[in-house]
Amino acid sequence: MIDIRGLVKRYRATTAVDDLSFTVEPGSVTGFLGPNGAGKTTTMRILLGLAAATEGEALVKGERYPRLSEPTRSVGALLDAGDVHPGRSALSHLRAIAYANRIGDERVSAVLEQVGLAGVARKRVGKFSLGMKQRLGIAAALLGDPDVLILDEPVNGLDPDGVRWIRELTRGLADEGRTILISSHLMSEMELTADRLIIIARGKLIADTSVSELAERFQRGISVRSPRADELAQVLEAEGAAVAREADALLVNGLDVAAIGDLAAGKGIALHEVAPRRTTLEDAYMALTSDSLQFAARPGRNP
Numbered sequence: 017m018i019d020i021r022g023l024v025k026r027y028r029a030t031t032a033v034d035d036l037s038f039t040v041e042p043g044s045v046t047g048f049l050g051p052n053g054a055g056k057t058t059t060m061r062i063l064l065g066l067a068a069a070t071e072g073e074a075l076v077k078g079e080r081y082p083r084l085s086e087p088t089r090s091v092g093a094l095l096d097a098g099d100v101h102p103g104r105s106a107l108s109h110l111r112a113i114a115y116a117n118r119i120g121d122e123r124v125s126a127v128l129e130q131v132g133l134a135g136v137a138r139k140r141v142g143k144f145s146l147g148m149k150q151r152l153g154i155a156a157a158l159l160g161d162p163d164v165l166i167l168d169e170p171v172n173g174l175d176p177d178g179v180r181w182i183r184e185l186t187r188g189l190a191d192e193g194r195t196i197l198i199s200s201h202l203m204s205e206m207e208l209t210a211d212r213l214i215i216i217a218r219g220k221l222i223a224d225t226s227v228s229e230l231a232e233r234f235q236r237g238i239s240v241r242s243p244r245a246d247e248l249a250q251v252l253e254a255e256g257a258a259v260a261r262e263a264d265a266l267l268v269n270g271l272d273v274a275a276i277g278d279l280a281a282g283k284g285i286a287l288h289e290v291a292p293r294r295t296t297l298e299d300a301y302m303a304l305t306s307d308s309l310q311f312a313a314r315p316g317r318n319p
C-alpha cells in the first residue's frame with residue numbers, strides 16, 4: 017500500500033508537486049499518468065527516500081521509506097534503467113545488489129529467469145538493447161521479492177513485445193496481491209496495462225479513477241442513424257433531448273438508448289444504429305490535462 021498525503025515539493029521557482037494526495041491499493045496495477053514535467057518522477061523519488069518532501073508525506077506500507085526495516089524486501093523500484101555500469105554483466109550487477117542486501121544467489125538466478133535474461137546473464141550490459149536494460153532494471157526491482165513495486169516509465173521505448181511482457185508481468189504480480197505503481201506520460205500504454213489511474217498535471221491531482229470509470233465519464237451521447245433522421249430529431253427534441261446533427265448521424269444527449277428506441281418505434285421510424293459514443297481514453301486524458309500542459313505546442317506559432 018502506498019499513501020501520499022498532502023505532498024509538496026518545491027525547487028526554488030518550481031513547485032514540482034503541489035499538495036498531492038492519493039493511495040495505491042494492493043492487488044491492482046495503478047498507472048501514474050501525467051504530461052512531461054507533471055511531477056511523477058519527483059513523487060516516486062520522494063517515495064523512495066531519494067528526495068525530501070517540502071511538506072506532507074509519502075508512505076510505503078505505512079512508513080516513510082528510510083524507516084522501513086528491510087526496504088529492498090518491501091519495495092522494488094525501477095527509476096532509470098540506463099543507470100548500470102556498462103562494463104558489468106547482468107549477473108554481476110544483480111549479484112552486487114543481492115550481496116549488499118543479504119539476498120541469496122538462487123534468487124538472482126530466479127529473477128534472471130523471470131525477466132527472460134538467463135541466456136544473456138554473462139553478457140556486458142553495455143551491449144544490451146533498451147528493452148534488455150529495462151528487463152534488467154525490473155529484475156533488480158524484483159530481487160527482494162517486494163510487496164510494493166514502483167516503476168518509472170518502464171514501457172518507454174519498448175517494442176510491442178516488450179510492452180506486452182511488462183503488462184503480463186505486472187498483471188501477474190498484482191494478482192499475487194502486490195501493490196504496483198507504474199508511471200507513464202502515454203494513456204495508450206496505461207489503458208492496456210493499468211486497472212486504476214492516478215492522473216496528475218503540474219504537480220496536482222487531476223483524476224483518481226479506474227480505467228472503466230474514466231471511459232464512462234467521457235461518454236458523449238448516443239449516436240443515432242436513421243433514414244428519417246430529421247423527423248426523428250424533432251421527435252427527440254420534443255421530449256427534451258439535445259440533438260446535434262452530424263454528417264450521417266444524430267448525436268443525442270438527454271435520453272437513453274431505450275427511450276430513443278421506444279420513441280422511434282412509436283412514430284414508426286426505422287433505426288439503423290443506436291450506439292453510445294465514447295471518446296477514446298486518449299481523448300479523455302487530453303481533455304483532463306490540456307489546461308495544465310506547461311509545454312503544449314501552440315498552433316500557428318512556428319518560427
Ligand SMILES: Nc1ncnc2c1ncn2[C@@H]1O[C@H](COP(=O)(O)OP(=O)(O)OP(=O)(O)O)[C@@H](O)[C@H]1O
Pocket residue numbers: 027030031032050051052053054055056057058059200201
Ligand atoms: N532536481 C530538480 N531541480 C529543479 N527542478 C526540478 C528537479 N527535478 C524536477 N524538477 C522540476 O520539477 C517538475 C516535475 O518534474 P518531474 O521529473 O517530476 O516530472 P515527470 O512527471 O516525471 O516528467 P517526465 O514525464 O518528463 O519524466 C519539472 O518542472 C522539473 O523541471
